[in-house]
Amino acid sequence: MTGETTAEDVRRLPTRAVDCLKYIYKLRERGERVTTSTMRERLQAQEPGGQLSDASVTQLFKSLAEQGYVDHTPYRGVELTPKGVATAAELVRHHRLLELYLVRHLGYSWDEVDAEAERLEHAISENFEDRLDALLGHPTEDPHGDPIPSKTGEVVATHTQRLSALQPGDEAIVRRVSDDNSDMLRYLASLQLVPGARVTLLERAPFGGPLRLRIENADVFSEHAVGSELADAVQVVVAAR
């Protein structure tokens, strides 16, 4: 028995390699295909001002494939193996536990936590992770509504759709918002368009135009027009149609 190595992998592999697994995991959450250039953009965005070529990403893919974390079909992209899923889930678990902790116990606002968690997720120990988990009451969602994988990598799946997919007259509950754009998060908070809020689509302009919404959160009502970029970043569950 070689024992559980997933947790160690997160700290043993180069930061870039684990981040790569994490992004594959997150892109797959949204059902997108993972290509070399997509990954280069992602990894590059991570390190401000950092340079990274497509060729380097190809080599990273090959190296991760050799180590059994991904299946790499040349010219087609990569998919996580079970081992890769486990490792990525462990890192994502760190990230989301940290985000929730930073908001609840250190007074961070939800638009600040992504960047801080990005750094810390690689450094914390198994012990730290477990203490956070217990202190937070074994949570299953982070402040943005993203599911927190369990220690064994399972997630509570919720069937959601994009806010942009609603039809006029539909009522829905916000479940999840994209967490990686600070400015958007601040704006969403100002609209009260947060997980748990109830939205009604009043009207939608054609050709990707704005959506007019009625928003209710904590008994406060408002009405706003939002653009398609924002409506794509918000996941909802339809309550009435």
Place this chain on the structure above:
Amino acid sequence: MTGETTAEDVRRLPTRAVDCLKYIYKLRERGERVTTSTMRERLQAQEPGGQLSDASVTQLFKSLAEQGYVDHTPYRGVELTPKGVATAAELVRHHRLLELYLVRHLGYSWDEVDAEAERLEHAISENFEDRLDALLGHPTEDPHGDPIPSKTGEVVATHTQRLSALQPGDEAIVRRVSDDNSDMLRYLASLQLVPGARVTLLERAPFGGPLRLRIENADVFSEHAVGSELADAVQVVVAAR
């Protein structure tokens, strides 16, 4: 004006380089000379199973000297420049704030915190540091009695001496204990030989033999014999002689 770069240095420099500055800082705290081989041992102990040669340390010294963090006198050793002191103090500040935080808010025991802080100290942001500092009430000492440098690198100096330097009959207050040996810390805790405790040296055996001590902490009294290694690791302030 190029602005304050110290905080960024901690995250921009390679981990090993910042750790090197930290160890120079800590060795100087105890007035020890910093040689190539000492540093190699220190850095090697850091990474379990890690290999590191003396030659690498020499190159690290040269590189840090070129960047203005240390003065390197070949064959003699290194000393921190003001820039080096500032950078090391910033990292030590991270470390000690984290140690105190882990004990106070996450239920860690004082023998666990060094290893965890070691990892986190490189990852936290300026923002995180400031929040910790405020939450802890701007502390000046960590759980082991080590001073926490201010944001500008100043420390509250206390004139201490080793417990092993006491004479029979001396009474002293424990101020500080060495933080890097888990087993010793657990043992010290079991003896109540912690910062704030009052000790009286009853007797000392010759030739580096054991010291017989009377220990008082929180109105609990006890008597123990301790060896010289332990007596060297505890710093005290004499109260009565």
Place this chain on the structure above:
DNA sequence: CTCTATTTTTAGAGAGATAAAAATTCGGGA
């Protein structure tokens, strides 16, 4: 002055990066 332990220099190996060249995919037109 000489001997020994330590430190530094030197030479070269390995990881990880890039630019440029080669290979492959994919959509559209004959």
Place this chain on the structure above:
DNA sequence: TCCCGAATTTTTATCTCTCTAAAAATAGAG
């Protein structure tokens, strides 16, 4: 269906950085 060309991905050759082993240099004790 086949072929072409643009876009993308992979390969190749090379560069830089960091490390080590071995050789050379130096310090310090006797």
